[in-house]
Amino acid sequence: MVHAAKSKAKDVLLELEDVHMYFGRVAALAGVNLRVRKGEIHSIIGPNGAGKTVMMNCINGLYKPQRGSIFFDGQRVNGFAPSKRARLGIARTFQKIELFGGMTVLDNIRLGRHIHMNSGIFSGGMWIGKTKREEIESRQFIEEEIIDLLEIESIRHKTVNMLPYGLQKRVELGRALALQPRLLLLDEPLAGLNLEEVEDMARFILDINEEERWKVTCILVEHDMGVVMDISHSVFVLNFGHKIVDGPPEEVQANPEVVKAYLGEEDMYTTRR
Numbered sequence: 595m596v597h598a599a600k601s602k603a604k605d606v607l608l609e610l611e612d613v614h615m616y617f618g619r620v621a622a623l624a625g626v627n628l629r630v631r632k633g634e635i636h637s638i639i640g641p642n643g644a645g646k647t648v649m650m651n652c653i654n655g656l657y658k659p660q661r662g663s664i665f666f667d668g669q670r671v672n673g674f675a676p677s678k679r680a681r682l683g684i685a686r687t688f689q690k691i692e693l694f695g696g697m698t699v700l701d702n703i704r705l706g707r708h709i710h711m712n713s714g715i716f717s718g719g720m721w722i723g724k725t726k727r728e729e730i731e732s733r734q735f736i737e738e739e740i741i742d743l744l745e746i747e748s749i750r751h752k753t754v755n756m757l758p759y760g761l762q763k764r765v766e767l768g769r770a771l772a773l774q775p776r777l778l779l780l781d782e783p784l785a786g787l788n789l790e791e792v793e794d795m796a797r798f799i800l801d802i803n804e805e806e807r808w809k810v811t812c813i814l815v816e817h818d819m820g821v822v823m824d825i826s827h828s829v830f831v832l833n834f835g836h837k838i839v840d841g842p843p844e845e846v847q848a849n850p851e852v853v854k855a856y857l858g859e860e861d862m863y864t865t866r867r
């Protein structure tokens with residue numbers, strides 16, 4: 595039985611099986627298979643329009659693929675809304691920053707948990723009312739740990755709108771971490787950052803993945819090949835909705851189709867837009 599077989603693969607946190615996603619006649623994903631093992635950083639690379647963001651949207655539930663299955667920790671989650679997937683432990687950052695610009699850094703991080711879980715201020719209040727003191731303290735502890743990890747102590751009470759872009763990206767990461775995710779989807783976390791900020795962000799991603807306190811499995815969509823090849827355990831190369839190759843960075847870099855694409859020959863970097 596398919597479901598039983600999935601649950602036996604204990605080291606696999608996320609699995610996509612023959613996933614198809616169409617927009618009209620465009621097949622953004624044309625039968626994609628992906629296995630993300632627990633503890634990995636698994637990157638997805640490919641040219642503009644390859645289907646990377648669509649894949650992320652299918653994983654967190656914003657899009658519902660027309661065919662195929664998505665399993666999270668052995669459970670088929672196809673019908674689950676993003677909020678339900680968040681409760682299971684799937685968090686997300688976006689290509690375009692989505693923060694509350696008029697609120698402080700700390701409030702944005704605090705709200706992360708509630709936003710991801712689809713509860714408003716009112717229900718958030720009820721949650722606090724019902725929750726034991728120790729749980730609130732534990733939540734505060736998490737907030738402190740996030741602030742410490744991302745080195746944003748000095749800006750915790752600053753309004754997000756007033757911060758430079760690079761720091762806003764950190765806050766967005768902090769907000770996703772507030773969910774205490776098991777799987778973190780990072781959509782172009784390095785885009786628009788300067789060299790120093792890229793190095794900092796790459797270090798934070800490694801810490802989140804490796805540190806005993808966090809140990810979060812990550813899926814990274816990114817165009818910065820240097821960082822991708824440096825920090826990923828596996829790299830999935832997508833082109834026009836099809837997988838070219840999926841394996842360790844050294845294997846992917848040696849793949850003739852990938853080499854051809856990265857040397858500037860047209861196939862892989864021809865966009866369909």
Ligand SMILES: Nc1ncnc2c1ncn2[C@@H]1O[C@H](COP(=O)(O)OP(=O)(O)OP(=O)(O)O)[C@@H](O)[C@H]1O
Nearest residue numbers: 617620622640641642643644645646647648649866
């Ligand atoms: N909501 C949508 N409606 C119609 N077409 C869409 C939608 N979302 C994505 N597509 C199409 O699906 C294809 C894959 O898009 P996607 O955004 O996943 O590419 P990508 O690999 O993330 O590219 P980029 O690196 O530029 O972000 C494109 O042809 C895009 O136009």
